[in-house]
Amino acid sequence: MSNVKLSKIAFPNRNLGKRRAWILFPKFLFGKGFIGLATFFIIFTSYTFSKDIIVSPNTNISSIKQAIELSQNGDRIIIKKGYYKEHNIIIDKSIQLIGEDYPELDGEKIDDIIIIKSNNVYIKGIVVKNSGSSSMKDIAGVRFDNVKYCTIEDSRFYDNFFAVYLAGSSFCTVKYNIIKSNAQNETSSGNGIHLWKCENITIENNEISGHRDGIYFEFVTDSKIISNISRWNLRYGLHFMFSNGDTYEKNYFSNNGAGVAVMYTKDVSMIDNRFEDNWGPNAYGLLLKDISFSTIERNTFKKNTVGIYMEGGTSLNVNHNSFIENGWALKVLGDCTDDSIKYNNFIGNTFDVSTNSSISVNLFNGNYWDKYKGYDLNKDGIGDVSYRPVSMFSMIVEKTPETIFLLRSIIVDILDIAEKVAPVFIPETLVDNNPSIYEISNREQITNNPTGTASQQITGNK
């Protein structure tokens, strides 16, 4: 599997198959005759004679546009420290744009600042600020326009409408960037990193704040979002739609207006992320809508109004997560089916699980519930009495939200106890039959986890 992918990355347009390279080589040169030979030489010469073009404020080449005009494929443009008032810089050659000591590119609030229209473009170490803004057009700091193998790295983006914008691109990387803006309202602001119709993109180690959505994915497949920090955004820290086969892990999302939303998608892995401090009437740590066949593992949800809000979730694995001090740890609506919620910690939440249906077809097993009051006679760490995480009161609140004000009233405690003894209203099937007595240390559980360990896969390949 992985070999095929690698060759695709290295030789995207050529299907090498299993033929040896030395058989192919003469065919490449002579099989297509003179044209093949000529292209070979052109590529050869351009690589040998690639040059550095230096842009500096008070020299002959004082603008980036000028430098790009002078450049050829494979050249490096080195931008010295300085202040460059430019916009609509179109990069239509495979070149490298390297900033020394973070030169500033000021778009003066007019239009796009950099537009990449060629494959294999590499940008590093620049400051891009003040792109234009518009309600008609998505104006961006750096726009990737239908390209492949491009990278932007170690750059700073301040007060742009959209900061990094990728459309129709593939195999691109956005990493180690700091992206800041101070969006005032949702209609007049853009997203930090915006992807539309892309594939095989890597978004890594970026820090995004103050945009509308921190990271936005629409029709993006087989991509990775790793170790980013997205916070203080107006709407979502991460907004995810129609994007199958993506992975996001080790990210940190906090203080976003509405948390993180993953919608209309299948086959997503969400691993080792932290969702914190998303407070408000419509704020969720993680909002799931019409998601299927996805994995939510080892995440931490802390101090959110709702930890996970699940609507139309099918065949999801919600395992080894920790839900700490949320208003509602999990809201599972009645249209969620075949989900498994196992080995999670529920600590200090006001409500552990709430639902709006009296039937549950999801599996709860082996979780640690700090509200569990059962016993463990045989000392195997599993409670002998099963636990019903949905309380009577949470059902009442679901029906009549105003009654939330009776929270922690004695009558409510009495009702809950009465209902636990003889369940009538709470969903009878929503029950954890093997509640853990001890808090689950998630790391330990993973090493014991029989499925999906790396070592097993390696031995399997042998």
Next chain:
Amino acid sequence: MAAKKILKYVIFDIMRSRLIITYTLLLLVLSFGIIYLGRDITKATVSLLNIVLLIVPLVSIIFGTIHFYNSQKFIEMLLALPIKRSNIFWAEYLGLAVSLSIGFVIGTGIPLLAYGASVTGVYLLLTGIFLSFIFSGFAFLSAVINKDKAKGIGLSLMIWFYLSILFDGLVLMISLFFNDYPLENVILVLTALNPIDLARVMILLKLDISALMGYTGATFEQFFGSMMGTIFSIGFLLMWITLPALGALRLFNKKNF
């Protein structure tokens, strides 16, 4: 002058009584136990909240009623002296309320402070003191109304039962019946009609803020979380202190001992 002397005497008298010492010790043991056993302070505060809302009103009202009947002879003796009736009443009332508050503050405040003071802890102590004063007033009211000790204690128990359990049940029923109507403001008004609810909501907004922020919780948060809301709730708590006490005073002034 005389009132001050009586007040001093009453406080000393109550503080020496076995019941108030037991009350203080009970609170002390419970609070230390809860804070020590529950690993995190938030969870412990929730359990302490239940004590404040359940035990403080109960002990205050029962102890207050019994105290009034027990000092009936002493009051009759004072009435024979040239002292204004209202002075005698206020001395007795304040003596009771202050000593109950001292007992509560020692019993709950020391453990809370020992494990780190927090805003929630301060609110907890404050509402506990308010509730001690309010239910002392109710205690005197029911004692003044009934000449018979058993009836007086019965009435006190009824008041406690109504305010801490029945009232919330009624509110729950009302909100379930009128499910389809906007109830936020109705519930806001209903909250003000019960001092225990008022105290609970005040602490809740410090404790479960993330849950209350959801849905209608936002209305509560906006109201009680604001400066206006705090003034409103403290104003209503003060009203709940004065109303029963003034009622008891009126009856006390007319009472034929």
